[in-house]
Structure formats: C-alpha cells, structure tokens
C-alpha cells in the first residue's frame with residue numbers, strides 16, 4: 001500500500017508509504033488523503049498525525065514520473081484540484097492536525113505539511129517550496145496556507161527562495177512548530193495538550209475553520225491552483241521536469 005492509516009489511543013496516523021521514491025504523491029496516495037479526510041470526521045479521535053515511512057523523506061511532492069505526462073493546463077487541473085480539495089479537507093478536519101516531518105519535504109510535500117496545524121520537524125529534515133525551480137508555483141494550496149501561517153515577508157521569501165531550508169531556518173522563520181531531536185520531544189510537545197479534553201481542542205479548531213470560511217480560504221486556494229495549472233503548460237516547466245527525470249536515469 002502507498003499509504004497506511006492507523007488509529008491508536010485516539011490518534012489517527014497517516015503514513016505515506018513510498019520511501020523508494022522519497023514518498024512522492026501519486027493517485028493512490030491522493031485516495032489515501034481523501035480517505036483520511038473522511039475517517040477523521042467519522043471517528044472519535046483526539047489528533048491526526050501525518051508522516052511517512054523511512055527517515056530520508058517526508059514527501060518529495062508530486063510523482064514526476066507519473067505527472068510529467070500531464071502537458072496542458074486542462075490535463076494538469078484535475079490532478080492539482082483533486083489534491084487541492086483533499087488538502088483543504090485535511091486542513092479543516094475539526095481536530096488538531098500534526099505533520100511529523102520525518103525527513104525531506106519539498107514541493108507538494110512542503111504544501112502538505114503547511115496545511116497542517118503543527119509541524120514537528122526532525123532535526124535532519126530539510127523543507128522547501130522548490131516549485132519555482134520547476135517554473136511553477138505551489139499548486140495544492142500550500143502557498144495560500146503559507147501566507148496564513150508565517151509573517152508576510154517570511155512567507156514570500158520562503159516561496160521565492162525555492163530552496164530547501166534547514167530545520168534551524170524553519171524554526172527561526174516560524175514554519176516549524178518544534179524541532180524533534182528524539183521521540184520524547186514529540187510527547188513533550190503534546191504533554192500539556194493531552195491534559196485538555198478533545199472537546200476543547202475541537203472548539204478551538206472550529207474558531208480557525210470559521211475564520212478560513214469567512215475569509216474565503218478555499219476560493220483563494222482555487223485561484224492558486226488555476227495559476228499553477230497555467231504555468232504547468234509552459235515549456236519551461238516541461239523542460240525542468242525532463243531535466244530531473246533524465247538526471248535520475250544517469
């Protein structure tokens with residue numbers, strides 16, 4: 001399976017399970033995120049955790065070996081909007097959603113982590129919105145979510161740098177909620193929260209969800225995705241993807 005969903009002690013954990021390809025997202029993983037968004041609303045849980053198998057990568061974004069076949073704006077839009085919809089439904093799950101960034105998170109992988117409420121980042125992990133190096137923007141809503149998360153200048157800089165940031169840089173610019181040196185650090189982050197009833201956590205998350213609804217967050221995400229689809233069709237993007245895929249063949 002390209003993903004694993006497990007629930008233990010009222011914590012529903014989703015793991016991307018494609019370590020051989022740095023946990024890149026294909027259609028099967030997208031199905032998994034859609035399943036997660038549904039089950040998290042149906043089951044009595046305290047938190048959702050999104051992570052990945054292995055120590056090297058959290059997620060390397062869209063699976064370029066699959067999605068490079070999408071050439072036109074009309075071909076790219078269905079994939080981008082499908083994952084964009086899944087990510088918005090994950091962002092608005094009515095309990096805290098925690099990204100346990102176990103390794104490299106780039107491109108769409110950084111977007112997935114940014115959609116979460118918290119980002120617990122392993123100290124060796126590097127994360128960045130590298131979409132710019134492929135001559136596109138973020139395309140699953142992550143750019144819109146970043147402007148909701150960081151100070152304006154820090155968000156614009158992280159998107160415009162189009163490079164992977166170190167864990168220290170991610171904590172300094174506010175993207176990382178905490179740096180995880182060892183597993184105990186995760187429990188320490190959750191210790192105070194665990195003393196609070198799930199009903200209180202849900203009530204606080206609903207405040208954020210209402211704000212996002214009142215400020216048309218979903219419509220702003222859709223506009224981001226449309227711009228990504230437009231840039232996707234340009235020759236500069238196709239050439240950049242071909243360079244990556246040909247590099248992998250050497």
Ligand SMILES: CC[C@H](C(=O)O)C(=O)SCCNC(=O)CCNC(=O)[C@H](O)C(C)(C)COP(=O)(O)OP(=O)(O)OC[C@H]1O[C@@H](n2cnc3c(N)ncnc32)[C@H](O)[C@@H]1OP(=O)(O)O
Pocket residue numbers: 020021022024056057060061062063064065066067080104106107108109130131134138139140244248249
């Ligand atoms: C809207 C989102 C948007 C979209 O959907 O397109 C994006 O996500 S754009 C960004 C797409 N992602 C990337 O451009 C990242 C590509 N990958 C890398 O830069 C590196 O693999 C990295 C930094 C994640 C890890 O580097 P490392 O040296 O540790 O590993 P390798 O590069 O040797 O990769 C191992 C193996 O996996 C294949 N691979 C890695 N990432 C992807 C990917 N995103 N799509 C397809 N395949 C990927 C890589 O080709 C290697 O394959 P192998 O056959 O073993 O050579």
